[in-house]
Amino acid sequence: MTTPLPQFRKYLLLTLITLALSLLPISSVLSRTLPRLYQIKSHLYPALQTRTFSSRAMAYEKELEIAALAVQRATLLTKSVYHSHSKGTLSKSDSSPVTIGDFGAQALIISSIKHAFPNDEVVGEEDADDLRADSSLRDLVWKLVQAAKLEDAAAEEKIGGPIKSVEAMLDAIDSGRSAGGRKGRIWALDPIDGTKGFLRGGQYAVCLALMVGGIPTVGVIGTPNLPVDDQAPLDAKIGENADDSEGKGVLFSAVRGEGATSRPLSKGGLEPGKSINMKPLDDTTQATFCESVEAGHSSHSDNAAIASKLGITKPSVRMDSQAKYCSIARGAGDLYLRLPVSKSYEEKIWDHAAGVVIVQEAGGEISDAWGKPLDFGIGRTLKENKGIIAAPKAVFPMVIEAVKEVLNAKQ
Ligand SMILES: Nc1ncnc2c1ncn2[C@@H]1O[C@H](COP(=O)(O)O)[C@@H](OP(=O)(O)O)[C@H]1O
Ligand SMILES: [Mg+2]
Ligand SMILES: [Mg+2]
Numbered sequence: 001m002t003t004p005l006p007q008f009r010k011y012l013l014l015t016l017i018t019l020a021l022s023l024l025p026i027s028s029v030l031s032r033t034l035p036r037l038y039q040i041k042s043h044l045y046p047a048l049q050t051r052t053f054s055s056r057a058m059a060y061e062k063e064l065e066i067a068a069l070a071v072q073r074a075t076l077l078t079k080s081v082y083h084s085h086s087k088g089t090l091s092k093s094d095s096s097p098v099t100i101g102d103f104g105a106q107a108l109i110i111s112s113i114k115h116a117f118p119n120d121e122v123v124g125e126e127d128a129d130d131l132r133a134d135s136s137l138r139d140l141v142w143k144l145v146q147a148a149k150l151e152d153a154a155a156e157e158k159i160g161g162p163i164k165s166v167e168a169m170l171d172a173i174d175s176g177r178s179a180g181g182r183k184g185r186i187w188a189l190d191p192i193d194g195t196k197g198f199l200r201g202g203q204y205a206v207c208l209a210l211m212v213g214g215i216p217t218v219g220v221i222g223t224p225n226l227p228v229d230d231q232a233p234l235d236a237k238i239g240e241n242a243d244d245s246e247g248k249g250v251l252f253s254a255v256r257g258e259g260a261t262s263r264p265l266s267k268g269g270l271e272p273g274k275s276i277n278m279k280p281l282d283d284t285t286q287a288t289f290c291e292s293v294e295a296g297h298s299s300h301s302d303n304a305a306i307a308s309k310l311g312i313t314k315p316s317v318r319m320d321s322q323a324k325y326c327s328i329a330r331g332a333g334d335l336y337l338r339l340p341v342s343k344s345y346e347e348k349i350w351d352h353a354a355g356v357v358i359v360q361e362a363g364g365e366i367s368d369a370w371g372k373p374l375d376f377g378i379g380r381t382l383k384e385n386k387g388i389i390a391a392p393k394a395v396f397p398m399v400i401e402a403v404k405e406v407l408n409a410k411q
């Protein structure tokens, strides 16, 4: 006869052995699949983050949508002028050019903003004085404005539909006379940036930014002559080689703290966007830098001296407008150099506000030529700043050092 205790031990032992044997395949399966699952999770994580990012309530969502649709509609107008022989060009008091495209785009964009955000102020580059004084010019702009319409009726509705009358068009243009400042919400609008490029058949951009408390917070730029492909290499001829045949035309946007995006321009509602980033760069010798085509806007010789200090050997890419900011933000180029030519010139806020937020949100750093932060809150110009430099964060201090050496050597 067996005693109960050894009998119990025997059962316990048998149970443990059976349990261990049955767990063996499970554990071997687990040991093979867990690392794989981990791999899949790490792979998916950025995508999951992106989904969360876009599904949670985004800051300034309505502002971004209205600004993007407004810029998209205005680019339709500018494209029709770009392809026309008569651009209705006038020379402004500072002898810079303005065309019927600039007036028309400003009218459309301000009327969109005032429809959605009636209490916001706008600092716009143009005013309606010349149109009020010249009825044939006014009629040309009125025709253009009436013809520019988004094909998507719901999108057109969101930005207020057509402008109601000639008087409303002139008033819209003149609503861009805000003095700017640090208080509240102020939009900075450049209806055609790079007007000289626009007239030459080069790059140009339709630029709109919302500044909140003097800080560029939402930025939208339409570049009808840039290639849609973010990876397209930035060739030195991009500034000259700018027809807008099929496959060209991009809408860039950014919201402070939410990242930067590019999407193809369309004639209707907004196309889906994808996130853009500056190209990682830790060796400046490999950099491509962008500068103005116009030597009067940015000193080509100072820019070249800086490039040489940084060991850059590639030729600069010259192009007009804030398409330069967009190009570095999408990683097609690396640095933006704008060294002042005239001591007295004050950079205009509408020439930079949208580009600045897009570059910052794509991982770039931006300041004036002395490394001083740009101050958009003191009026229509950046009067406390001289020149502008933008670069990926990692190399920014090195770039500013080179700029200072060049500037100090001139003093
Ligand atoms: N002396 C100067 N220095 C710097 N920028 C100037 C300038 N004279 C005009 N600009 C500005 O340069 C802008 C074009 O910049 P870029 O050279 O990068 O294309 C012009 O915008 P608009 O074309 O909207 O008038 C204009 O406001
Ligand atoms: Mg101008
Ligand atoms: Mg401009």
Ligand SMILES: [Mg+2]
Residues within 6 Å of the ligand: 102, 125, 190, 191, 192, 193, 194, 195
């Ligand atoms: Mg302009």
